[in-house]
Amino acid sequence: MKSSKSLSGLGALSGLVYSTDSGRTCPECRQAKADCRCGRPQLPKGDGIVRVSRETKGRAGKGVTLVKGVPLDEAGLIALGKELKAACGSGGTVKDGVIEVQGDHRERVIELLKKKGSWTVKQAGG
Template identity: 35%
Template sequence: MAKQKKQRFEGIVYSTDADFSYDVGEDSVPETLSNAQQKLKISLDKKARKGKMVTLIAGFIGTNEDLETLAKWVKQKCGVGGSAKDGEILIQGDFRQKVFDLLKAEGYNVKGIGF
């Protein structure tokens, strides 16, 4: 079953007006920051993966299409699989140093965590 996003009405408890409609602000799509403005964190993660290691790239700010494009490029350069969702990129295996060097060469602000 898919999780449903709960809708919150800030400050509105009850209205007696029959024609009242609460205007929910539309979620704005974040613009993708330039490579130099991105602050990416690279770490190794094994939690909830049955002991298998993944390289985690977190902190990407931008559209999902740009996240998918970056993930595809990193996966091709490392020659492994992975996925991208919720502003994070998962690369199968321990490729922290290689990913760090690749992203640094492309002009990203990169911080290595745990190595």
């Protein structure tokens, strides 16, 4: 039989990161990202390199171009995603700090990102 003291210790270590009611939650205040009380913008952590790759996993064989590691806040990522989608003439979304553009547009996205910002842009994957 385990003591309740050890269970409460483990419970204190875990934090809610996703809720089916509100989606992603802040690890600090445990509120939905939109209702975060911490007041700090959450920038993606990375090594300063923007990586552009292509992925088909989980998409029924349909390829998407992924842009990871862009050091912008959520609003900046959404604006950049909209600009990239318009330039490629394609749809897409921004999820969890990753810009997804439908189709294989790696070359075009890399060119646009190099012109747009002062980031190091690399192609990841094959």
